[in-house]
Amino acid sequence: MLDASAPLVWFLIGVGFLLAELMLPGLILLFFCFGCWITAISLLMVDMAVEVQTAVFLVTSLVMLFTLRKLFMRTFGGRLKEGADKELADRAMGRQALVTGAISPAAPGEIKFRGSFWRAVADVDIPEGATVVIEGPASDDGLTFRVKPL
Numbered sequence: 001m002l003d004a005s006a007p008l009v010w011f012l013i014g015v016g017f018l019l020a021e022l023m024l025p026g027l028i029l030l031f032f033c034f035g036c037w038i039t040a041i042s043l044l045m046v047d048m049a050v051e052v053q054t055a056v057f058l059v060t061s062l063v064m065l066f067t068l069r070k071l072f073m074r075t076f077g078g079r080l081k082e083g084a085d086k087e088l089a090d091r092a093m094g095r096q097a098l099v100t101g102a103i104s105p106a107a108p109g110e111i112k113f114r115g116s117f118w119r120a121v122a123d124v125d126i127p128e129g130a131t132v133v134i135e136g137p138a139s140d141d142g143l144t145f146r147v148k149p150l
Contacts, residue, residue, distance in 0.1 A: 006053070010040035027072050028065065035061030092134045092145065099130045103147065111147060119144040 014036030021029040039057045042048065048056070092113060100117060103109030103126040111120040111132060121138045132147040 007040040007043040010036045027069055031065040032061045034064055093136050095134050096131055097134055099126050099128055099132055102128045120147045122147050
């Protein structure tokens with residue numbers, strides 16, 4: 001590679017890894033981004049052959065991946081609040097909702113409740129546009145309500 005452009009190339013490859021990490025979050029590509037940037041900084045200080053550059057990139061990326069990923073996951077990973085779905089289901093019970101997609105016993109439909117769309121199941125056919133009463137959650141995922149006609 002050329003003297004002045006090699007660090008720039010490694011920096012831009014790192015930016016590519018960073019953008020890919022933003023699109024596919026998993027805190028893996030981020031460490032390859034860091035490896036590229038460390039390689040670019042190293043090239044600014046010491047002239048290296050392409051093979052050495054590649055080795056610096058791979059070693060720094062993999063060492064950081066295996067040593068820092070758990071720490072990053074604990075720091076930046078979200079925490080799920082237990083009981084949030086149960087609270088929503090409890091507040092929804094007995095409330096009315098509008099059917100936005102026909103519901104039948106054979107296939108779930110869709111309701112609009114509090115401005116959001118939810119899957120819904122029922123024991124009878126309910127046409128689109130009807131008003132229903134929410135009986136409670138229909139599944140453990142917290143995304144499907146059991147409803148009955150008003």
